[in-house]
Amino acid sequence: MTTTAQLAVDLAPLERILAAHSREQRSLIMILQDVQQEYRYLPRPALERVADAVGVSRSHVFQLATFYRAFSLKPRGKHICTVCLGTACHVRGAPRLVEHAERKAGIKASETTADLNLTLETVNCVGACALGPLVILDGDYHGNMTLAGLDKLLKGVKP
Amino acid sequence: MTRALTSVQALGAFRDSLVARRDPQKPAVSVCAGTGCVACGALKLGDALRQEVDQRGLGDKLEVRINGCHGFCERGPLVVCHPQGYFYQRVQPADVADIIEQTVLAGKPIERLQYVDPVAGTRAVRQEDVGFYKHQLRWLLEYNGRIDPTSIEDYIAVGGYRALAGVLGGMRPEDVIALVRQSGLRGRGGGGYPAGVKWAQCRNAPAADGVRYIIGNGDEGDPGAFMDRSLMEGNPHLILEGMIIGAYAIGSPGNPVGYIYVRNEYPLAVERLTLAFQQARELGLLGRNILGTGFDFDIRLNRGGGAFVCGESTALMASIEGFAGQPRAKYVHTVERGLDNKPTNLNNVETWANVPLIVEKGAAAYAAVGTGDVSKDPWGGSTGTKIFALVGKVNNTGLVEVPMGRTLRQIIFDIGGGIRDGRKFKAVQTGGPSGGCLPESSLDMPVDFDHLAAAGSMMGSGGMIVMDDGTCMVDVARYFVDFLVEESCGKCVPCREGLIQMSHLLHAVVEGRATEATLTQLESLSEVVRDASLCALGQTAPNPVLSTLLHFKDEYLAHIREKRCPAAVCQALLTFTINEKCTGCMVCFKECPAKAITGEKKKLHVIDPAKCTHCGVCRAVCKLDAVDVR
Numbered sequence: 001m002t003t004t005a006q007l008a009v010d011l012a013p014l015e016r017i018l019a020a021h022s023r024e025q026r027s028l029i030m031i032l033q034d035v036q037q038e039y040r041y042l043p044r045p046a047l048e049r050v051a052d053a054v055g056v057s058r059s060h061v062f063q064l065a066t067f068y069r070a071f072s073l074k075p076r077g078k079h080i081c082t083v084c085l086g087t088a089c090h091v092r093g094a095p096r097l098v099e100h101a102e103r104k105a106g107i108k109a110s111e112t113t114a115d116l117n118l119t120l121e122t123v124n125c126v127g128a129c130a131l132g133p134l135v136i137l138d139g140d141y142h143g144n145m146t147l148a149g150l151d152k153l154l155k156g157v158k159p
Numbered sequence: 160m161t162r163a164l165t166s167v168q169a170l171g172a173f174r175d176s177l178v179a180r181r182d183p184q185k186p187a188v189s190v191c192a193g194t195g196c197v198a199c200g201a202l203k204l205g206d207a208l209r210q211e212v213d214q215r216g217l218g219d220k221l222e223v224r225i226n227g228c229h230g231f232c233e234r235g236p237l238v239v240c241h242p243q244g245y246f247y248q249r250v251q252p253a254d255v256a257d258i259i260e261q262t263v264l265a266g267k268p269i270e271r272l273q274y275v276d277p278v279a280g281t282r283a284v285r286q287e288d289v290g291f292y293k294h295q296l297r298w299l300l301e302y303n304g305r306i307d308p309t310s311i312e313d314y315i316a317v318g319g320y321r322a323l324a325g326v327l328g329g330m331r332p333e334d335v336i337a338l339v340r341q342s343g344l345r346g347r348g349g350g351g352y353p354a355g356v357k358w359a360q361c362r363n364a365p366a367a368d369g370v371r372y373i374i375g376n377g378d379e380g381d382p383g384a385f386m387d388r389s390l391m392e393g394n395p396h397l398i399l400e401g402m403i404i405g406a407y408a409i410g411s412p413g414n415p416v417g418y419i420y421v422r423n424e425y426p427l428a429v430e431r432l433t434l435a436f437q438q439a440r441e442l443g444l445l446g447r448n449i450l451g452t453g454f455d456f457d458i459r460l461n462r463g464g465g466a467f468v469c470g471e472s473t474a475l476m477a478s479i480e481g482f483a484g485q486p487r488a489k490y491v492h493t494v495e496r497g498l499d500n501k502p503t504n505l506n507n508v509e510t511w512a513n514v515p516l517i518v519e520k521g522a523a524a525y526a527a528v529g530t531g532d533v534s535k536d537p538w539g540g541s542t543g544t545k546i547f548a549l550v551g552k553v554n555n556t557g558l559v560e561v562p563m564g565r566t567l568r569q570i571i572f573d574i575g576g577g578i579r580d581g582r583k584f585k586a587v588q589t590g591g592p593s594g595g596c597l598p599e600s601s602l603d604m605p606v607d608f609d610h611l612a613a614a615g616s617m618m619g620s621g622g623m624i625v626m627d628d629g630t631c632m633v634d635v636a637r638y639f640v641d642f643l644v645e646e647s648c649g650k651c652v653p654c655r656e657g658l659i660q661m662s663h664l665l666h667a668v669v670e671g672r673a674t675e676a677t678l679t680q681l682e683s684l685s686e687v688v689r690d691a692s693l694c695a696l697g698q699t700a701p702n703p704v705l706s707t708l709l710h711f712k713d714e715y716l717a718h719i720r721e722k723r724c725p726a727a728v729c730q731a732l733l734t735f736t737i738n739e740k741c742t743g744c745m746v747c748f749k750e751c752p753a754k755a756i757t758g759e760k761k762k763l764h765v766i767d768p769a770k771c772t773h774c775g776v777c778r779a780v781c782k783l784d785a786v787d788v789r
Contacts (some may be wrong), residue, residue, distance in 0.1 A: 010196075025482075032464075037578050064481075069466060087382045087624045088624055091552075100776065127384070128232070129232075131195055141197070143195075
């Protein structure tokens, strides 16, 4: 069954991605990474097309898509707020930041707001431990984060 | 390619021409662009410097260099001004004009940007005057702060690819393996397996179609470790050169292609390595007929998918093959049957980076640094240097490279500058989720593979997380077990189910629901998970639990008997109260998500313990330190 959301997926960029890789199983993860980057998630029609193009079963592609953390089967938000939960950030209070962000955004970690504006994520260390606790908003690193600082960041990306 | 170097001599001549063109006295401003400094605005600083140079028309007189990580992340953004070597810290775009005018043009240091030792109060003029650097031995990181990682010319000018030329120009593969074996180099990914032994096994493994694979493991997944990242970003050619030498020594007449597997969370490392490969191919240092010697080798880069378990060799190989990253039992070792069931030699990128150094220095000089005697037994000691990521509650956070065998005390206190905020050292965690927590009594232990293992921890990739009396050791054990519950690949039962049960037991402790029998269960379950898991992820998973139970059992007992968290970390056991410092500013009243605070303007507020969810927001927002926690 195809829903309207799936119909809306434009598969033209996918064909460009497929053309850039050799069509062998070994390329699958790299193809999926490019798809994830392009669409910000892995749309089902794209996964089906990838499986057919590479010549593997759909279940194989689905296994990869669910095994690796880098992939998301749900559309992600326009803005991505990632709280680092590496050990150094953890001992400097990062879990409080996650709870605070969850309360402020009204979603749990790894969820996206209904208006697709914000996705809240956690990551197990980005290697910037000197700056812990660390929050990454849309790719920009914000170190020595406080609850008040996080409020400010989140206010800045309100729709 | 017109530029391709077609002989060993041509590389030497190319280097000579590069060096001749460079004036060592020409002023240069080096900006650290490691992750820490970039997060503090190093790229904006670099832009501001370039803009200033352009505006003043100084383009010919001065070079602005953007480097890899200098290591002293705590004080970023870092700047070094050459030729004097003046070291500046916490530099902002506003300081750019002064740097150009006073240092570059007038040759004078700027006092306000210098590092002042917090204890001695002395000013450090050059990098080597800073306590953080003084006690290090920077072999691998030496050029991180001096070369532009996007320039192969920079690398060649400081002697890069000289080791490769020496190997291809006059050493037999067997000699290279013997050299690496004599050097005592052991795997830097954590296992500490002697590299020379592994290489020989792979070289001697029968390869029906002549194919043997070489893999560089850059899937640095340990939380709190970022040395591989800094090497890949700061000096990618060093890793590449090591891998080419390894490929020559191990030999793959069939299909001379190697892989480097880089963590998905490190986009800059991917970019820098990809560029390095391209540059090396153009110069004839990678690909067909390297330096005209008839030796072929090329490399492909694979981005990881963000799975911790893929740092394990067989899981990593499954991932390269396009499968989910699940390890397999290693009855047959990967040196015999690894990637595609062919002989495969996998080493960590830091291990590979050591190889050119060994060729340049010679095995004896390399082995002279470190502990033990490796001349007869490659397991007899730990040689060379090791990079550690010194993080947590320590004053000088950053990347530290020291000879093997330095004590924890030297690393944490002499280099790390001791504990933050004058608090008390409690423990240091080494080896990531597979390692253990070592107490104060271990501080004088030499840090090498064997001592750490004997103390119930491990080297791991070199993460070193310092904890003070404000860190709860039960919470740390719970943190690592929860981390591994999420990262377990799910293939074998002891790891998949055992860790979940261990997590339940630890949650019971931190939430005050445990009895002393819980600890017995935890210990026996730990043993099962350790003994019965398929791969190292599960086998070492109990280490954080067992080591904290061994050294910090009183903390577990406080949670169980007194329902109290001595470090005031475990939320469920905390009580928040407002003291007389409260001025009734209403901030906590407004912020409390549980509406547990009552009070009026300018009157002492009160927390209702029945409604309080122990979230700690009131304490975090209070500017007057009026919220107590017990």
